[in-house]
Amino acid sequence: MPKSKKTATRFTGAASGRVTAREVAARLGISTMTVSRVMNKRSNVDEKTRRLVLAAAQELGYRPNHIAKSLVLRRTHTIGVVVPEITHSFFPEVIRGIEEEAYRSRYHLILMHTAESIEREKDAILTLESKRVDGILLSTAQSVADADFYKEVVQLGMPIVFYDRCAHGIGASCVSIDDEESARRITNHLIGHGYDPIAHLSGPQRVSIGLARLRGFKQAMAEGGMVVRDDLIVEAGFHESDGYTAMKKLLDRPREAWPRAVVAVNDPAAFGAIKAILERGLRIPQDIALVGFSDDIRAALMPAPLTTIRQPAYEIGKQAALKLISVIEGKSLVVEDIVVKAEEVIRESCGCVKKNEPKVA
């Protein structure tokens, strides 16, 4: 041994209360490298020593320190997941999809909830960069203003994939359903049944999906030869209360100005609209027909079971994770928009079916 030991080695578990590879090695009179090799399942270790190390590790309660490992390998095997609204049932399903895929590839998740706040979102991204996650999955907050911020993230070399609510044109991939096309299809349903006029409770126009669904609505109207009346497009929001307020605003007008049918930007907004409609003593769909978007767990249980678009949330999460991981691992270099197919769920609220199905799914 050439050099004198300057290391005042702790033999007991000392300060951090944590056992290190050095202690496992010391216990057996071997080097830490052998311990390292065993823990990483390298083949070039004698079977006998391998078993000794494993036993000692077990006995001492050794847990390899991923922090130190990450520092040297410059990989954390961790993905940052930024969620704007954890309560909305759509996102937990997305998370489940992400989680399943991450688990399969042995990645872990750091969860950041922005509560729809752009400030918290920026903060979340900075934190994730500092935590050196290998990549980020992000759905933008409603209040998103500048894509420049996202662009900087991309330029700094952080792999990022957007899901559901995307920022386009900044060199990042996006996984979502075809919001525009889906909104077009479901609007067509109402048009096809002869309802006129048709109103739209829109989402915030800052948010990609709010914009896309409005576009789909307008396109269907144009194709159907309907007049798009600005006074029948009410910018609402994604929450039940938003839909309630917006619908009430419509119903506060004179009766002849009421819409005959309504396309809500999502199901919660539709629920609010339903409430407003029923409060007036009106019937759905006889007086006003209605469709939503997202197939919320409650949609089938409404007094008028809601016709809506089913968003395959799990699939979106899965695809997003899949894409991100392949970007991280250098297996995928193209920036792309991945579109997951959404399907219509026809129920009674649009007046398109007559049969009374049992309400419990």
Add this chain to the structure above:
Amino acid sequence: MPKSKKTATRFTGAASGRVTAREVAARLGISTMTVSRVMNKRSNVDEKTRRLVLAAAQELGYRPNHIAKSLVLRRTHTIGVVVPEITHSFFPEVIRGIEEEAYRSRYHLILMHTAESIEREKDAILTLESKRVDGILLSTAQSVADADFYKEVVQLGMPIVFYDRCAHGIGASCVSIDDEESARRITNHLIGHGYDPIAHLSGPQRVSIGLARLRGFKQAMAEGGMVVRDDLIVEAGFHESDGYTAMKKLLDRPREAWPRAVVAVNDPAAFGAIKAILERGLRIPQDIALVGFSDDIRAALMPAPLTTIRQPAYEIGKQAALKLISVIEGKSLVVEDIVVKAEEVIRESCGCVKKNEPKVA
């Protein structure tokens, strides 16, 4: 000086593509310690150099490396959250509570989903230990067998707080509602209305809440002078399908063996039971009365709006995070069971109210 468009020019190797404190320091001809002091808002830095450092950091796109920081400080400022079932609406609410409290104290969350599997749960805990989280919040998987495993976690010095589904007697705190007492109260409701006999669709008896709710049921029955018949206690499960199967089993018996009322272990199970009851053409509560547990978001929307117990999920998450953080920071040394108050929500399914409230909340 206005912003440069292309930030982050790497000078040295920096294979990870990441700017380090060394590079910021080199740029200014100072030491990394000064950079460190500035980033950590230490007071003993000259105001002028402080500004220079901040400017250089900004320009280079420097993000302090939390990994390295964690290694030396032996603190990650991260909490591991283990969730058995992310889809059940209860847990996202808990997570929101945890997240809010963690955010307030500047902690971050690593989310682990066990999908009710004990294997994945063990794996999750080992990973969290390796990731050196500062503490763990855990709700046990249904298949939990040995508390010994949890005990080892505690003995290794990892702060851990259980929530909702707890492991007792191992020196860890627990945050939950008073399941036994709540089950007792809601069963009492049925007894008070003269229903007899009363059945219980129980949860798995391996899980703390399954056990506690059964105890509460039995206690109420005993206090009410009712006979507890083993054949009317059916071990079901927490899912809708479990409740459906269990209820069908009851209804497959001769009519005189049917219960007059049913206490379901939770709302999803109650939903399944409702389905089974309605399929037979029976009415709720006229033929069979029913109560659930948890106030699922769908409870009010059932054909027979469900009387249930509201679990303050957000509050549970908040309390659990609060307790864990104070344990981590050495401000709380006692092991305790924290009980969050749950309240009954009386709706029509128990036949206790007559008025027909609007179904949309």
Add this chain to the structure above:
DNA sequence: TTGTACGCGTTATCAA
């Protein structure tokens, strides 16, 4: 098959 030297990026400590 096993071990040694060094570096990953940061902070505590002590000296200047």
Add this chain to the structure above:
DNA sequence: TTGATAACGCGTACAA
């Protein structure tokens, strides 16, 4: 107010 040095616990690249 600032800087030099030594950890933190591990893996890479070599040497033995």
